[in-house]
Amino acid sequence: MAGLEERYQKAVAFVGAWDAGKTMPNDRKLLCYGFFKQAAVGDVTGDQPYAVQFEKRGKWDAWNAVKGMSKDEAMKNYIEELEKQIKEFDPQNPGF
Template sequence: MSELEKKFNETAEFVRSWHPAKTVSNEDKLAGYSLFKQATIGDCNIPAPGIFSLTERAKWNAWNALKGMSKEEAMQKYIDCIEAQKVKYA
């Protein structure tokens, strides 16, 4: 396992148990979600949800916007995103 993968896994584990002091914005939640999906699965591989499934549609749009981003780039951006959120929402 590479250093990047180790740091990514540590960051993902942190997020699972994190209780931020402030409410995380939907925009920041979507950023973390989409980067995590791109890093772990790759390009969005599910059909777009219906227009009335607002939350699922927003998640799909955020992930689909990262199409073509490499796993390594997504991992690093996820780590950077969460590190910034730790400071912002501490």
């Protein structure tokens, strides 16, 4: 079985080319976004954007929701959430 880092990198590459992912509900996209940013950067930085900045605020909030999570845990959660999304929204796709 591939290591966590390798599986995570495959999952990230898969999302970039996944057509069904483009039509995913925003709340589900943001779950993966928060895990992705936490794994890549660590804890959220900067001030919370104004509420009228919908996209920036949603991303910041998703990232802030996983503040303190370890890189490994964030990668694991990213993979698990993506697998759930594939099963729910694109069940014929074999995934990554």
